[in-house]
Amino acid sequence: MGCTSCATGANGQPKGCKNNGTCGTDGCNKLTVFDWLSNMSLPANMEPFNGVEVRFKNGRKSFFQNSDKLSLSMGDIVATETSPGHDIGIVTLTGELVRVQMKKKKENVDPTKLPKIYRKATQKDIDIWQGVRDREADVQKRSREIAIRLGLQMKISDVEFQGDASKVIFYYTAEERVDFRMLIKEFARTFNTRIEMKQVGFRQEAARLGGIGSCGRELCCSTWLTDFRSVSTSAARYQQLSLNPLKLAGQCGKLKCCLNYELDTYLDALEHFPKSDVKLQTEKGTAVCQKTDIFKGLLWYAYEKEAMNWHQMPLEKVNEIIAFNKKGKKVQSLEAYTIEIPIEEKEIFSNVVGQDSLTRFDTPKRTNKKRRKNTKNRNRNRNSQKKSNKNSQKNA
Numbered sequence: 001m002g003c004t005s006c007a008t009g010a011n012g013q014p015k016g017c018k019n020n021g022t023c024g025t026d027g028c029n030k031l032t033v034f035d036w037l038s039n040m041s042l043p044a045n046m047e048p049f050n051g052v053e054v055r056f057k058n059g060r061k062s063f064f065q066n067s068d069k070l071s072l073s074m075g076d077i078v079a080t081e082t083s084p085g086h087d088i089g090i091v092t093l094t095g096e097l098v099r100v101q102m103k104k105k106k107e108n109v110d111p112t113k114l115p116k117i118y119r120k121a122t123q124k125d126i127d128i129w130q131g132v133r134d135r136e137a138d139v140q141k142r143s144r145e146i147a148i149r150l151g152l153q154m155k156i157s158d159v160e161f162q163g164d165a166s167k168v169i170f171y172y173t174a175e176e177r178v179d180f181r182m183l184i185k186e187f188a189r190t191f192n193t194r195i196e197m198k199q200v201g202f203r204q205e206a207a208r209l210g211g212i213g214s215c216g217r218e219l220c221c222s223t224w225l226t227d228f229r230s231v232s233t234s235a236a237r238y239q240q241l242s243l244n245p246l247k248l249a250g251q252c253g254k255l256k257c258c259l260n261y262e263l264d265t266y267l268d269a270l271e272h273f274p275k276s277d278v279k280l281q282t283e284k285g286t287a288v289c290q291k292t293d294i295f296k297g298l299l300w301y302a303y304e305k306e307a308m309n310w311h312q313m314p315l316e317k318v319n320e321i322i323a324f325n326k327k328g329k330k331v332q333s334l335e336a337y338t339i340e341i342p343i344e345e346k347e348i349f350s351n352v353v354g355q356d357s358l359t360r361f362d363t364p365k366r367t368n369k370k371r372r373k374n375t376k377n378r379n380r381n382r383n384s385q386k387k388s389n390k391n392s393q394k395n396a
Contacts, residue, residue: 050111053093058208065114081115088129088163132161167194206252231255284333
């Protein structure tokens with residue numbers, strides 16, 4: 001990602017804003033938050049909130065207390081308290097919005113119970129931090145080789161070093177329980193540091209790694225989506241989508257989170273529609289619902305004996321027929337309620353692709369040799385005719 005004031009350089013770090021490899025506006029960070037209270041002054045006799053939100057690798061965020069009253073702003077690199085040692089992160093939010101975020105995530109709002117921010121990161125802290133970040137790709141490759149050699153059914157998706165290089169966290173996914181006691185011993189012997197294993201779900205894995213979705217945009221979970229609500233196949237059924245797992249599944253292999261975005265709108269619209277299993281009773285026969293267009297308010301019904309002949313009807317007419325049936329009455333036929341919607345000129349299109357023949361390249365290209373020969377012969381005949389005319393005039 002990159003903001004408008006800088007470009008993206010090596011390893012995904014911004015360049016061009018002259019802010020020591022970080023973004024001063026925090027626009028290049030995942031799951032960034034805009035501080036809309038930054039330009040507003042606090043009421044009288046009210047002290048600013050002492051909590052700070054700090055971001056680590058791949059959108060992992062935590063809250064800390066600014067016990068030393070440091071002058072912090074978004075984009076500052078700080079050394080934070082952790083066990084053991086300290087970690088290096090980037091400040092993403094300060095002030096009263098931190099209190100709002102803590103309430104949203106249902107955490108204790110008391111800043112005195114939060115871990116502390118030790119100091120602003122020195123150049124030495126930044127050099128160590130960047131050094132271990134550069135090692136993460138190689139460590140991830142070697143860790144995968146060790147896991148394959150031990151025959152473990154797991155996938156190591158990401159590796160994160162602590163800012164002081166005293167600990168490394170391995171994020172992995174597995175469908176079953178994994179006994180990685182031997183794996184931790186191999187890791188500790190190979191990498192010579194403290195090891196921590198964290199199992200994440202498939203959606204959390206996609207959020208950490210990022211990617212491009214089928215819509216052509218970056219994944220929602222890696223840019224702005226913070227809560228992963230459960231998605232069921234009923235959401236696809238309510239939206240009249242075909243239950244094709246290849247189209248409904250995202251890069252994480254689970255159902256797409258965007259299936260929930262418009263679900264409430266569909267549910268509100270479906271309250272006025274009859275259920276699909278409701279049949280219409282007519283004197284001509286019983287009709288069954290075949291298709292529903294929620295936003296246009298149209299339904300298609302067909303007689304049970306004539307399933308291929310669909311009748312297009314508006315929602316009001318269908319509800320009217322159902323009201324008659326509830327009274328024990330039958331309408332004459334569906335044809336009396338069927339409407340024919342004319343096709344608008346905007347919907348009429350021409351097949352531009354069909355204008356070109358598919359076999360246009362099969363026929364050999366005509367050359368101009370014959371045309372050139374014909375023009376030469378014509379010129380010769382004209383010259384000879386002119387000469388003959390001149391001779392006849394001289395003889396006369």
